[in-house]
Structure formats: structure tokens, C-alpha cells
Amino acid sequence: xxxxxxxxxxxSMPISIMDETCRNRAFQLVSxxxxxxxxxxxxxxxxxxxxxxxxxxxxxNWTVDVNSQIVIPTKIxxxxxxxxxxxxxxxKLTDYxxxxxx
Numbered sequence: 530x531x532x533x534x535x536x537x538x539x540x541s542m543p544i545s546i547m548d549e550t551c552r553n554r555a556f557q558l559v560s561x562x563x564x565x566x567x568x569x570x571x572x573x574x575x576x577x578x579x580x581x582x583x584x585x586x587x588x589x590n591w592t593v594d595v596n597s598q599i600v601i602p603t604k605i606x607x608x609x610x611x612x613x614x615x616x617x618x619x620x621k622l623t624d625y626x627x628x629x630x631x
Contacts, residue, residue: 552576556589560602568598 555575559566566574572582583593583600592601 548576556585556602560591560604563602565594565599565601568600571600 552575559571559574568579568583571586572579575582575585577585586593586600586602589603591603593599594601
């Protein structure tokens with residue numbers, strides 16, 4: 530049994546799927562936590578070689594700075610955060626915009 534963030538327990542999945550799930554979660558966390566990160570640190574966090582980590586970030590359209598050997602993550606928008614807007618929050622926003630317009 531392996532755990533991979535957000536309380537997800539991955540006990541019935543093949544190892545390769547578990548690794549990929551955990552790796553994707555690690556990339557999400559890096560994109561939220563870092564404005565930039567060294568190649569070596571990123572590779573260690575996501576469990577890949579430096580070359581494989583660089584290939585993965587290029588596929589994610591992250592910026593790779595060859596001179597300073599850092600990666601600049603693109604912030605990942607979490608759909609769950611977008612969907613959690615309540616009617617009360619929308620009402621407050623509407624009231625605020627109405628106030629500003631008057």
C-alpha cells in the first residue's frame with residue numbers, strides 16, 4: 530500500500546500507474562510551491578533522472594534555463610479550486626462590483 534497525497538491510497542493499481550500518479554502529484558506540488566527550482570532538486574522530488582525530468586517539464590511547457598540550470602514551472606490551475614466557488618461568494622463579488630460602479 531502506497532499513499533500519494535490528498536489521502537489517496539493506491540493499493541490496487543500496478544506499480545507503474547502508482548508511480549505515474551505520484552509523479553504527477555509531485556509536479557503539481559512543485560508548480561504550486563516553486564517560482565524556480567534547480568534541475569537536480571526537481572529530479573529528486575519527482576523521482577526521475579535529471580534528463581528525464583527535463584524532458585517531462587518540456588512536455589509540460591515549463592521554462593528551462595540552461596545557463597543557470599533551473600526550471601521555472603508553469604502554475605497549474607486546479608479545476609477543484611475553480612469549481613468550489615459558492616453562490617455566497619458570487620453574491621459578495623457582485624455586491625462589491627456594484628458598489629465600485631456606483
